[in-house]
Amino acid sequence: MAAVSPARSLPSPSRLPLAFARRRVLLVGDLVADHYIYGQTDRVSREAPVLIVRYESAEVKLGGGANVAANVRALSGQVTAVGALGADEMGAALRKLFADTGIRLHAVSGRGIETETKTRILAGGVSTTRQQMLRLDRGQRAALPPRLRKALAKQVEEAARDADAVVVSDYGAGVLGEEVREVLRRLAADGLPVCVDSRYALSSFVGLTVCKPNEPELEALAGRPVRTEADLLEAGQAALRKLGCRALLVTRGRHGMTLFDAEGGVDHIPVHGAKAAVDVTGAGDTVIATFSLALAAGASFGEAARLANVAGALVVQKPGTATVSRDELLEELRSTR
Template sequence: MHFPIETIKTKKILVIGDLMLDRYWFGEVDRISPEAPVPVVHVARKEDRLGGACNVARNIRALGAQATLLGIIGNDEAGQKIQALCHEADIVPHLEIDAHIDTTLKMRVLGRQQQLLRVDFEQKPRMDTLERLNHQVRACIDHHDVLVLSDYNKGVLTQVQGMIAYAREKGIPILVDPKGNDYQKYRGASLVTPNRTEMMQAVGAWHTEDELTQKANKLRDDLHLDALLVTRSEQGMTLFAKDGRFHEDAQAHEVYDVSGAGDTVLATLAVTRATDMSWEQAIGWANKAGGIVVGKLGTSIVTAEELI
């Protein structure tokens, strides 16, 4: 199966969603605190990475396509860092600043590569900031080949239905990474990609593959989707499309860290579908990319060279 890197380089992908900064503090642990029964981490190295929808855009660039990122940040150090990292990754940022909120930040403390603690900072954006962002949406969609919606339930995609309707009207494929149990807001998208837990939240538990197929196809029909992809960790991933069911077994040789793996899968699907690749071929590449990225520490990327 050929990875069409030269065609991918000509494609423009728009990512809209919840932006995050993933901050890592790495250190050594050699004693327990005398103040409380907790490890003392002597921090030796710090690293910031793009997270959330930013990580989807970063993976799209790593795979060779052009990426534009639309979202909201706060007027703070974390927001400035996201802008700087976007420029470093050659992502085109269209970021609205909400001075009344903190940029979503996930800070992880690791001792000897083992995560000991995560501290989250997040606030939902104000309505006036969402309105400013929505004024940019149509103009941005008009100049791109694929729309990717990365929903982490932080508030940026509150008015997602209008984005989907406009992109569909323009004939632009819409790929959605969902959150929550109300999938009606994603009606009309081309593809929705819940993981196993998210799928159970949306349709309830299943006990057999036939039952999963029945529930998945009903959800796909109800939402007027072209396809539904359920990512299933060690069980691989299963696509339910109008022309059939396609399954890919998991390819990871060693699972080190699953954080951000869904972003990599979504990005790979976006760039391959932008080239008019079939769903079956696209999930083959997405499965391979997912198998590579879970072998890396933290929020990471997969490059076109690694896939090839």
């Protein structure tokens, strides 16, 4: 297991992505099938006030924690994903995508386990851009059975033995129980960088290396609104103490990011570039993937945050669930020096 290396051993931040290919990241979390259905619409149904969509095509992409893993791989990192998949059509589709992408997969499965799936229907007229009309979610409605939770924790412990960093991606699908959280705390205590992005239960991830809430998640954690810079500073510092982490990276949309560290440091990072976002789907996945891979490569928290900020700005220029490649990140860094 590798601890965060001193910053003085690094290449310059603009060349740091060149070291990504030698780093190994363990992704632990909710593996989601992002299922897209595309069609054409030109009339309203007689049965109800809804548009009729004529089916054209469909595709499945790696979503949720699987998208974090895909981003690590696109950045040239080596990645292993640990989570749960059902013995169903979407589970089979994700397994194939993992194999095609070069991601090692350790997935538990069992009777009654359904692959977490988000089906989006996008349609438009003959000469118009497709718009998302509906999203249908399906998957686990409860925590995994105790037997599978223990098996998952064991897989995490074994897979972490040759990892340089761990990313935890919690979308609330019931995979990350106390058994896994206990293993993660031990790994962080031993010096392995463990970075967590949790949509609904960040307060349960105490004692890890880095936590990455967005502003609404920070507000939920603080129990009060964050409207001013003073509110942000107070909430961020309180969250850092409450979570017992070494750093807190707050993503703030068009306001960029703010990085808090356990020594009392606060670093406001303005949003990168001037282009308006095209689609923010999965942007947080790209941010936590880049941040964690940078830590695995020896970056400081500040250097990792700045790289993640650039990667996040690039991915929101792409429609749907997307990734940023190492070459794209390097080219952007070179062009803005």
